[in-house]
Amino acid sequence: MALNRRSFLGAALAAGAAVSAPAVLGQGRPKVVVIGGGAGGATAARYIAKDSAGAIDVTLVEPTRTYFTCFFSNLYIGGFRELSSIAHSYGTLASDYGINVVHDWAVGVDRDTKTVTLASGHSLAYDRLVVAPGIDFVDESVPGWDLNAQIKMPHAWKAGSQTQLLKYQVEAMPEGGTFCMVAPPNPFRCPPGPYERVSMIAHVLKAQNPTAKILIVDPKEKFSKQALFEEGWQRHYSGMIDRIGPDFGGGNAEVRPDAMEVVIDGAVEKVDVCNVIPAQKAGHIAHLAGLADSSGFCPIVPATMQSRMDENIHVLGDACIAGDMPKSGFSANSQAKVAAMAVRAALTGSRAFPAKYSNTCWSLIETDDGVKVGASYQPTEEKIAKVDGFISQTGEDAALRKATYEESLGWYAGIAMDIFG
Incomplete structure (x- = not known):
């Protein structure tokens, strides 16, 4: 519905x-x-x-x-x-x-x-x-980062001034610069959130700074709505986004805020903006x-x-x-x-009355390209258990994706x- x-x-x-x-x-x-x-x-x-x-x-x-x-x-x-x-x-x-x-x-x-x-x-x-x-945040979960570094490398995982700061930094990136996200390990707030954020930053850079690059350093083997995001990135932002998973050092990263460097499995990457989302x-x-x-x-x-x-x-x-x-x-x-x-x-x-739970998570990949995942849940003795669920499918037409985005606005x-x- x-x-x-x-x-x-x-x-x-x-x-x-x-x-x-x-x-x-x-x-x-x-x-x-x-x-x-x-x-x-x-x-x-x-x-x-x-x-x-x-x-x-x-x-x-x-x-x-x-x-x-x-x-x-x-x-x-x-x-x-x-x-x-x-x-x-x-x-x-x-x-x-x-x-x-x-x-x-x-x-x-x-x-x-x-x-x-x-x-x-x-x-x-x-x-x-x-x-x-x-x-x-878990202290020292990203070596080199703590709350003292959140001005140079914002987390923006608590909305408000940090969100404003990250938006400003992205818009002020030099031509052809590099944005890096250090993604969090499970479990974390809003599983699709980091990847929707990458999509939104790619949307800004595509219009304002089309030769810029986005680097995702990710300790997880897979992530929420992965097929949907990767399809969307290929369609809308081809060649801009590169994700480094744990097999290639994504689980072994440290940051150097003063030098604006990210060290990935020993290799040093110079970056212009770094969004660190800790454990x-x-x-x-x-x-x-x-x-x-x-x-x-x-x-x-x-x-x-x-x-x-x-x-x-x-x-x-x-x-x-x-x-x-x-x-x-x-x-x-x-x-x-x-x-x-x-x-x-x-x-x-x-x-x-008996407890019932529900959830839907919408994400925007590009203008009018909305996707969603959701489920209903009931309690058992051990946990809140999923009863049934749904997810957007790859290959959906533009009208359905637009309707999904508009649904999110009403929600x-x-x-x-x-x-x-």
Whole structure:
């Protein structure tokens, strides 16, 4: 089924529907604190507040006042979107849904006393906690790179100023220069994302700097939508893009930001722009709270998104181990609705329906050349398991690819409203 704004919201409302009972008489309203205001956290806060009809006191903790979505940020780099189109505020969550939005950093979680400590020194009590902090980077996963190097070699894997910086650097490349991407190992946020980004940068260079080259240094043997991207690169950007996989040293790379050099299996490459996307782990607060395992991510109960470390905490989105689900904005939004229903059921006695999850990831390869991959999922005892799926096919005609891209625009409008109100 094609998704547009109306059908996405309709499906979202159906998926999250539950009739809430009032809070227990004689007690104060139960308290829910949500850490992280992205696709997972903001959705969870909105659905808990909306569907409990005021029976639950919801506080959302998010340090930024304007949130830039990582999904569609590549289209900004490619010149298909304005930065303002992926920027969202939290005013509607506060004014229309009664959510207490606190712009601060969560710096500690005391699971025994059920309190969250903020950087300001204040603390928040909770009956249930939702943790959706997104990702942080694994230290030293790319030798020579750390956050001190993100100005010279931006990651742009957290959208906003880093995305602006990378776009500027690409547009300022010298004629015939070299753009290099150091791609991340699995698992990472948005599996098709690096390769859509390459496509968008190739789109810019094809128009502005057609003799420039793109080099992808990739530790993975294969990647999401590989056949679709490679077909598109050959069709639209023939001769511009070269990918070095692990068989040719892609898994053995280091960077020298001051010299603007990338060392690939001992061979030194001089580059003009370098986009380093390091290995990833759950956001820092998840580790401080003791919710992550040795993988760096957080194990959850598939039916409720509850942490396996603490039944009073739910972990969503990029930070969690979601079985067959990819780390995407759509996944986080879907998981948030399941968690919100579980939280309402636990705190107000409302009915909880069986959990169902879904995801679609769209990518733009060139103007009106859109592709997608998606699936539906259900929980098992062990994991969130894929039930069925779909993917665009190589050789599709231009009309279908254009329709797929237009479908993605409707989806973005719908999910943005579903998250931020």
